[in-house]
Amino acid sequence: MRVVILGADGYLGWPTAMNFSAGGHQVVAVxxxxxxxxxxxxxxxxxxxxxxxxxxxRIWKDxxxxxxxxxxxxxxxxxxLSYLFREFSPEAIVHYAEQPSAPYSMLxxxxxxxxLRNNLxxxxxxxxxxxxxxxxxxxxxxxxxxxxxxxxxxxxEGWIEIEHKGRRDRFLFPRQASSFxxxxxxxxxxxxxxxxxxxxxxxxDLQQGPVYGIGTDETEMDQRLGTTFNYDEIFGTVxxxxxxxAVAGVPxxxxxxxxxxxxxxxxxxxxxxxxxxxxxxxxxxxxxxFNQVTETFTVNExxxxxxxxxxxxxxxxxxxxxxxxxxxxxxxxxNPVYSGLRELGLTPCLLTDEVLHGMFAVVExxxxxxxxxxxxxxxxxx
Amino acid sequence: MRVVILGADGYLGWPTAMNFSAGGHQVVAVxxxxxxxxxxxxxxxxxxxxxxxxxxxRIWKDxxxxxxxxxxxxxxxxxxLSYLFREFSPEAIVHYAEQPSAPYSMLxxxxxxxxLRNNLxxxxxxxxxxxxxxxxxxxxxxxxxxxxxxxxxxxxEGWIEIEHKGRRDRFLFPRQASSFxxxxxxxxxxxxxxxxxxxxxxxxDLQQGPVYGIGTDETEMDQRLGTTFNYDEIFGTVxxxxxxxAVAGVPxxxxxxxxxxxxxxxxxxxxxxxxxxxxxxxxxxxxxxFNQVTETFTVNExxxxxxxxxxxxxxxxxxxxxxxxxxxxxxxxxNPVYSGLRELGLTPCLLTDEVLHGMFAVVExxxxxxxxxxxxxxxxxx
Numbered sequence: 044m045r046v047v048i049l050g051a052d053g054y055l056g057w058p059t060a061m062n063f064s065a066g067g068h069q070v071v072a073v074x075x076x077x078x079x080x081x082x083x084x085x086x087x088x089x090x091x092x093x094x095x096x097x098x099x100x101r102i103w104k105d106x107x108x109x110x111x112x113x114x115x116x117x118x119x120x121x122x123x124l125s126y127l128f129r130e131f132s133p134e135a136i137v138h139y140a141e142q143p144s145a146p147y148s149m150l151x152x153x154x155x156x157x158x159l160r161n162n163l164x165x166x167x168x169x170x171x172x173x174x175x176x177x178x179x180x181x182x183x184x185x186x187x188x189x190x191x192x193x194x195x196x197x198x199x200e201g202w203i204e205i206e207h208k209g210r211r212d213r214f215l216f217p218r219q220a221s222s223f224x225x226x227x228x229x230x231x232x233x234x235x236x237x238x239x240x241x242x243x244x245x246x247x248d249l250q251q252g253p254v255y256g257i258g259t260d261e262t263e264m265d266q267r268l269g270t271t272f273n274y275d276e277i278f279g280t281v282x283x284x285x286x287x288x289a290v291a292g293v294p295x296x297x298x299x300x301x302x303x304x305x306x307x308x309x310x311x312x313x314x315x316x317x318x319x320x321x322x323x324x325x326x327x328x329x330x331x332x333f334n335q336v337t338e339t340f341t342v343n344e345x346x347x348x349x350x351x352x353x354x355x356x357x358x359x360x361x362x363x364x365x366x367x368x369x370x371x372x373x374x375x376x377x378n379p380v381y382s383g384l385r386e387l388g389l390t391p392c393l394l395t396d397e398v399l400h401g402m403f404a405v406v407e408x409x410x411x412x413x414x415x416x417x418x419x420x421x422x423x424x425x
Numbered sequence: 426m427r428v429v430i431l432g433a434d435g436y437l438g439w440p441t442a443m444n445f446s447a448g449g450h451q452v453v454a455v456x457x458x459x460x461x462x463x464x465x466x467x468x469x470x471x472x473x474x475x476x477x478x479x480x481x482x483r484i485w486k487d488x489x490x491x492x493x494x495x496x497x498x499x500x501x502x503x504x505x506l507s508y509l510f511r512e513f514s515p516e517a518i519v520h521y522a523e524q525p526s527a528p529y530s531m532l533x534x535x536x537x538x539x540x541l542r543n544n545l546x547x548x549x550x551x552x553x554x555x556x557x558x559x560x561x562x563x564x565x566x567x568x569x570x571x572x573x574x575x576x577x578x579x580x581x582e583g584w585i586e587i588e589h590k591g592r593r594d595r596f597l598f599p600r601q602a603s604s605f606x607x608x609x610x611x612x613x614x615x616x617x618x619x620x621x622x623x624x625x626x627x628x629x630d631l632q633q634g635p636v637y638g639i640g641t642d643e644t645e646m647d648q649r650l651g652t653t654f655n656y657d658e659i660f661g662t663v664x665x666x667x668x669x670x671a672v673a674g675v676p677x678x679x680x681x682x683x684x685x686x687x688x689x690x691x692x693x694x695x696x697x698x699x700x701x702x703x704x705x706x707x708x709x710x711x712x713x714x715f716n717q718v719t720e721t722f723t724v725n726e727x728x729x730x731x732x733x734x735x736x737x738x739x740x741x742x743x744x745x746x747x748x749x750x751x752x753x754x755x756x757x758x759x760n761p762v763y764s765g766l767r768e769l770g771l772t773p774c775l776l777t778d779e780v781l782h783g784m785f786a787v788v789e790x791x792x793x794x795x796x797x798x799x800x801x802x803x804x805x806x807x
Contacts, residue, residue, distance in 0.1 A: 155549065159546065164542070171537065210579070214576070217594075219597070229615050230545075
């Protein structure tokens with residue numbers, strides 16, 4: 044299949060590009076290095092800094108014999124995107140090209156405004172460029188479970204049938220997110236849903252939980268093929284950060300009571316889910332939504348797991364409850380449905396001690412690169 | 426009260442500015458002439474072209490003895506907006522500063538992108554500039570009934586309690602709009618709701634139906650104080666366009682079957698509703714939503730009323746059903762609640778024959794300015 048991956052230099056983008064290339068697809072990898080630039084500006088760079096995207100593609104070619112076509116450009120530049128789609132005529136587009144950090148989106152006006160512009164203009168451009176150049180192309184957009192917030196009702200996979208005063212209709216599941224970044228993911232779904240209804244586009248929206256893990260089959264083929272791995276408060280996801288804190292001898296920082304429950308997913312499963320979505324496209328005029336998580340944990344449960352495995356490896360891991368910088372419930376009902384991707388064939392890679400030992404082993408190889416001052420930055424929601 | 430009106434040069438903005446000034450408020454009127462510029466570029470200018478905003482304020486001063494402070498600037502320019510709020514310290518902000526045309530938002534990629542950027546960046550800037558400079562200030566944002574689309578259940582005033590699998594919670598009423606412009610109004614509500622929850626802002630969101638009418642108490646004080654009046658397919662609302670078509674001897678153009686039902690409101694009531702919202706602010710941390718309409722009609726019913734009054738005035742008014750350029754249901758259930766503003770004291774000015782005769786009289790005074798080629802432009806949703 045001809046696939047364009049937008050945001051292909053990122054934590055998920057690069058492993059996806061390699062995985063699809065290994066699977067026999069023709070891959071165009073697109074990025075504008077926004078994430079790298081922001082990490083450098085804010086001094087929160089990855090545990091190891093991967094080669095640039097052209098270089099990564101050359102290494103991939105050396106290792107696998109397969110080609111990935113690289114284009115450096117901004118998805119907010121409509122001409123760039125539209126020209127690419129016309130030239131390459133993709134059958135699927137994986138859209139990771141959004142600013143992905145909740146704390147970054149709360150940093151100040153400039154960061155919030157960048158998040159708004161980048162995330163919504165990129166998504167609007169994708170919809171228009173598909174409509175004008177390859178209208179049957181399947182758009183796979185990464186969303187987030189964070190769009191739902193923590194409602195007091197069960198979270199369905201994107202849609203809900205509402206009965207009200209004796210009448211019924213089906214709607215997008217109600218969403219209210221707990222950061223501005225997550226709010227842009229509500230907004231991009233609404234935008235795509237409008238264009239799906241109006242133009243008959245085919246869209247899959249993957250509402251993903253926080254991702255953890257470092258290795259995939261392809262990143263493990265050669266150390267130079269490793270993916271970006273942030274362990275800081277801004278771009279690092281919670282479990283990845285905890286493992287680095289454990290190795291660095293810094294207490295695991297839990298925001299408030301730690302009863303916040305979320306659905307999580309291993310990076311290997313992310314890649315597989317995106318692949319399953321691609322292999323099973325929705326109909327024209329369909330917005331299909333999956334909740335892309337494999338199990339739920341409270342933050343306290345994640346910390347306990349890291350403490351256990353860390354101590355097995357000889358670290359004196361401590362836990363520290365700090366004042367919650369976010370505005371969120373610390374104890375709440377949480378019961379999401381996430382059966383759709385299993386029905387498509389996902390066999391999840393769950394969070395076992397073995398998986399955690401594997402993460403520790405990679406972090407330990409790079410432990411000289413851990414800079415403890417990068418871990419917490421004190422970004423507050425108000 | 427110290428009030429900033431954003432988009433004060435527009436159809437609703439200028440009458441609001443004068444009305445609040447007449448009511449003893451201190452008014453700062455802000456605009457960047459975007460609407461005028463777009464109308465000129467697309468050759469769909471108003472039935473009469475009002476003087477510029479500085480000139481309007483001078484005329485208002487001559488006629489009423491009252492001052493309106495004018496600032497020409499772009500709400501997407503955060504420095505401009507933030508500086509103004511710091512300097513003036515408003516107690517209320519009326520936010521009309523969005524690109525208001527559904528057909529314009531469907532014209533091409535550039536127009537859709539302008540609508541996205543302008544409407545969401547302006548709203549984000551308002552939220553941030555209030556938070557950073559005058560956090561207790563009441564933001565009154567104009568929304569649209571169009572956000573709800575035409576659901577098969579009754580439309581509540583912004584909120585709905587959902588019972589699902591034996592549990593309950595309260596959510597924003599589900600929304601799915603029928604144009605990209607209307608979709609930006611879903612997105613701006615989600616954005617404001619996020620900042621209301623996180624920062625405790627006070628926001629009123631007025632989900633308004635299509636507005637009709639020309640005159641308000643203040644515009645009628647002097648002909649030079651009249652408001653913008655578009656009669657074209659892009660910026661003209663349906664009833665205003667029908668009256669101009671009747672006077673110009675052009676058949677009233679109904680899209681498809683004409684069973685599309687919407688809630689409508691007279692411009693006099695719009696001004697009154699915004700005033701009532703301002704006089705009765707919500708609590709801190711409250712997003713209050715009103716459905717700002719006074720009665721519902723199908724397009725066919727509106728056409729019948731214009732035919733009747735037009736024929737009484739001697740016009741041979743005809744009706745023409747044309748292929749619907751939009752993607753919308755032409756026959757559907759529609760039952761919105763709109764009691765909140767009446768409870769605050771609104772006594773509606775309904776669509777009587779007398780009101781229509783008044784509209785005809787004003788249009789007739791300017792009938793030499795009607796350019797029939799401006800009425801239809803053939804903008805299609807796909």
